[in-house]
Amino acid sequence: MKPMIPLALLAATLLAGCATGKLGTAEKLALYRDHAGEPVKDFRYLGHLNGWAPIGDSALAVWTKPNEAYLLEFAGRCQDLEYATAISITQFANRVNARFDDVLPVGPGTSSIKIPCRIDTIRPLDVKALRASEKELREASAVERQTKN
Template sequence: MKKLITIVALAMSLVACASTGRLSSAERLDLYRAHAGPPQQDMQYFGSLNGWTELGDSALAVWTRPSEAYLLELRGDCQGLSYATAIGLTSQMGRVSSRFDKVLVRDTTGGPQVPCFIGSIRKLDVKALRASEKELRQAQVQEREAGA
């Protein structure tokens, strides 16, 4: 019930923002949090990512496969995350652990990698997340058509 209320409140706030054409990092983080499961100790990691999305300076989503993604919330702000071109993850024996492993922000200038400690890992319901994103895009199109 609590999750349903959160999703409804989020949807109402996001529809109000639909006229801007783009969600802020905070709004995207709220959307991802609404589709994330409970915190877990670790996640399986095979050494490469299928993709990633920054969600502000203290969170990101990483795709380990096209249909499998995790919300990583960091312990504090991660310098350079919002404009990074690449990231890496530390791991131990094929697992990335919260509180022990880090996101490594790669700088385009060739400077040092900035380590950002992972505070929590939550598996994303990718199917539901994509459906919500599709609904938001449709709402934005309808808003633009109504305004034209």
Template sequence: MKRLLILCAMAALAACASNPRQTDAERLAMYRANAGEPVRDFQYFGSLNGWTPLGDSALVVWTRPNQAYLLELSGPCNDLDFATAIGVTNHMGRVSARFDDVRVFGGGQPGIRIPCRIQTIRPLDVKAVKAAQQELRQAQVVEREAAGN
């Protein structure tokens, strides 16, 4: 019985090892590959449809379900990976590179947080991003099936 439990545990560990989660750097590279040329600003409608942290110096903000921007920050943004919410400053409904900030709320260490300056803004090809994510999921399924044989 003990031997069976050990074999099951080893199989579970092997399954986990064969499907590693993408690192922030790998995810950032995928978004960069599907981003357009930098733009000066984008229209902000007062709320975000979603956001995806990509380490401590970049994130994707979704302004609509099919419209997103890669924001690269001028330096590390403390607790971005642990934030429960973010805010984006804007002026007259426009978020501008080198002028506006990302603000982190919740998660991480309590206390006053310094706003994170947006260095560059790049519009994303959302269809290409979704296709790349689907391709990655399919590759992981094939990899798991191959590991199981």
């Protein structure tokens, strides 16, 4: 089991990333990991997503319902994920499985050779806590910008 990053240290790191108004990939991944539960072997997927957000080229957040989301981390780099306008997720019997299923980036900004991105781990996200933390970071960033002017 990985040690948890102390919340104060995480907040300081994230606020440092917010100084530019936008979180960097490492800070965003740290935020999502901090709000993710223990790894699960799979999740239910009925063929459509309520939303998705790439986190660099190594992770992806997917919302299966407005208040149900998962952090998917890949076995390696996921080519074209940050430029995709859509994604496709493989599944079997309405279940997406870690270490068996893939994400495929789709869209005009992606390469013509589609390389599947193998899902290494799946972790459920605490959507409510994640949204609250994102709101706090936006507000802190706005206050910091106001004090600089």
